[in-house]
Amino acid sequence: xxxxxxxxxxxxxxxxxxxxxxxxxxxxxxxxxxxxxxxxxxxxxxxxxxxxxxxxxxxxxxxxxxxxxxxxxxxxxxxxxxxxxxxxxxxxxxxxxxxxxxxxxxxxxxxxxxxxxxxxxxxxxxxxxxxxxxxxxxxxxxxxxxxxxxxxxxxxxxxxxxxxxxxxxxxxxxxxxxxxxxxxxxxxxxxxxxxxxxxxxxxxxxxxxxxxxxxxxxxxxxxxxxxxxxxxxxxxxxxxxxxxxxxxxxxxxxxxxxxxxxxxxxxxxxxxxxxxxxxx
Amino acid sequence: xxxxxxxxxxxxxxxxxxxxxxxxxxxxxxxxxxxxxxxxxxxxxxxxxxxxxxxxxxxxxxxxxxxxxxxxxxxxxxxxxxxxxxxxxxxxxxxxxxxxxxxxxxxxxxxxxxxxxxxxxxxxxxxxxxxxxxxxxxxxxxxxxxxxxxxxxxxxxxxxxxxxxxxxxxxxxxxxxxxxxxxxxxxxxxxxxxxxxxxxxxxxxxxxxxxxxxxxxxxxxxxxxxxxxxxxxx
Numbered sequence: 001x002x003x004x005x006x007x008x009x010x011x012x013x014x015x016x017x018x019x020x021x022x023x024x025x026x027x028x029x030x031x032x033x034x035x036x037x038x039x040x041x042x043x044x045x046x047x048x049x050x051x052x053x054x055x056x057x058x059x060x061x062x063x064x065x066x067x068x069x070x071x072x073x074x075x076x077x078x079x080x081x082x083x084x085x086x087x088x089x090x091x092x093x094x095x096x097x098x099x100x101x102x103x104x105x106x107x108x109x110x111x112x113x114x115x116x117x118x119x120x121x122x123x124x125x126x127x128x129x130x131x132x133x134x135x136x137x138x139x140x141x142x143x144x145x146x147x148x149x150x151x152x153x154x155x156x157x158x159x160x161x162x163x164x165x166x167x168x169x170x171x172x173x174x175x176x177x178x179x180x181x182x183x184x185x186x187x188x189x190x191x192x193x194x195x196x197x198x199x200x201x202x203x204x205x206x207x208x209x210x211x212x213x214x215x216x217x218x219x220x221x222x223x224x225x226x227x228x229x230x231x232x233x234x235x236x237x238x239x240x241x242x243x244x245x246x247x248x249x250x251x252x253x254x255x256x257x258x259x260x261x262x263x264x265x266x267x268x269x270x271x272x273x274x275x276x277x278x279x280x
Numbered sequence: 281x282x283x284x285x286x287x288x289x290x291x292x293x294x295x296x297x298x299x300x301x302x303x304x305x306x307x308x309x310x311x312x313x314x315x316x317x318x319x320x321x322x323x324x325x326x327x328x329x330x331x332x333x334x335x336x337x338x339x340x341x342x343x344x345x346x347x348x349x350x351x352x353x354x355x356x357x358x359x360x361x362x363x364x365x366x367x368x369x370x371x372x373x374x375x376x377x378x379x380x381x382x383x384x385x386x387x388x389x390x391x392x393x394x395x396x397x398x399x400x401x402x403x404x405x406x407x408x409x410x411x412x413x414x415x416x417x418x419x420x421x422x423x424x425x426x427x428x429x430x431x432x433x434x435x436x437x438x439x440x441x442x443x444x445x446x447x448x449x450x451x452x453x454x455x456x457x458x459x460x461x462x463x464x465x466x467x468x469x470x471x472x473x474x475x476x477x478x479x480x481x482x483x484x485x486x487x488x489x490x491x492x493x494x495x496x497x498x499x500x501x502x503x504x505x506x507x508x509x510x511x512x513x514x
Contacts, residue, residue, distance in 0.1 A: 011509065011510040011513055011514075013423060013505065013506050014428070014430065015386075015430060015431030015469040016506070017469060040428045040429060040430065041423075041426065041428050042423045042424065042509055058314070058424065058425065060313075060426050062391075088333075088391070089394075127393050151426070153426065
């Protein structure tokens with residue numbers, strides 16, 4: 001009785017009628033309007049039995065408790081830090097939720113300063129508040145490296161099934177790579193390798209809806225890494241660094257990098273800008 | 281302007297329900313969350329969406345839902361020769377308000393309490409129908425930014441020129457004596473009108489004729505919007 005107006009894997013726009021009748025059920029990104037099921041976002045239609053679901057092509061970050069995010073410290077008071085997590089609210093990081101002991105009379109900026117990027121975890125999300133914590137394995141201040149923006153809807157693609165994509169990028173470029181659920185990815189390695197990793201991530205961001213992307217990215221990385229020539233001095237410096245890191249990262253999860261010696265924070269580069277990072 | 285009263289009497293040879301040539305593109309401004317270009321005839325509008333971010337000043341915040349804020353701007357060189365003074369003016373302020381009102385019912389704003397979603401609209405070239413082009417571009421940009429929406433919004437100006445109800449007036453038509461200009465924005469699936477303005481004097485029958493015509497031509501624009509979004513990700 002129910003009639004489907006759109007084929008599977010077809011691109012739909014907000015408001016588009018997907019199906020008629022009660023035979024189909026709306027799931028994420030779709031809603032029922034009387035007899036009809038309509039889409040509420042721009043995305044690709046996925047059909048699972050009777051359930052119609054829209055896989056978004058682009059989305060806003062929807063914060064959920066338990067998300068690992070890369071946050072930027074933007075403000076602080078006597079007892080809390082405020083961090084931009086690209087949600088509709090600033091994340092709140094209170095004194096209690098940091099692993100460091102903050103002594104009496106200490107300035108908060110001694111620990112996390114304005115503009116610092118931290119890997120934090122959301123523990124509570126409400127309409128009013130988004131509470132962050134820094135207590136947990138791998139949660140820390142990010143120093144050095146580069147940042148690149150990914151659309152939050154593409155984060156699962158960048159990670160891949162069981163971390164296949166993120167593992168691929170890490171293996172091929174030898175960079176350390178952390179991606180927050182809010183769509184900020186942090187990359188650290190040899191500068192030339194970082195650029196390659198950024199290009200790969202931007203490629204996933206742009207073409208995340210295509211099929212067989214892992215193979216394409218692998219091919220792309222192979223090709224790019226052939227051309228990469230690392231300056232001798234830099235290569236030596238990074239080679240030693242890299243090998244130790246590779247050992248570490250092969251064991252640990254993407255979001256579970258062990259801590260390292262403090263480095264001066266280099267300016268984060270977002271979007272398509274590809275300026276060379278400043279030397280330490 | 282020719283003032284003859286033959287069947288086709290529009291100065292550029294269009295039929296009453298013909299639109300000017302249209303073109304649209306998604307993602308024209310990569311740094312914005314969402315962006316779109318919409319061109320109809322010589323009118324070109326570019327829209328960029330930023331946000332959601334905390335709305336300041338605080339007294340404008342709505343604790344229950346977000347707010348769409350528009351910024352309509354005609355570029356200095358956009359007019360027919362004389363320099364258009366860019367920046368906010370009385371006209372732009374009114375247009376900002378009507379565009380906000382036209383877009384707000386389409387976007388699900390409950391997810392963004394106390395926030396603003398900023399829509400920046402610039403007109404590179406103008407030849408009447410700018411607010412309609414702006415709304416059409418802005419709704420595509422909002423969809424491109426990944427906002428949940430009830431529907432897209434398509435807008436077109438209909439009106440009465442030389443005693444005939446016609447769609448998509450251009451500048452020469454708008455300047456005809458006794459011409460009536462009716463910008464209409466609607467959600468094509470919802471069949472809901474979100475903007476209706478009227479400049480001039482028109483009878484009740486002609487007005488409902490014009491609104492019916494707008495419904496038909498809005499569907500054409502909606503089709504283009506749909507194709508544009510699909511083409512971006514083919």
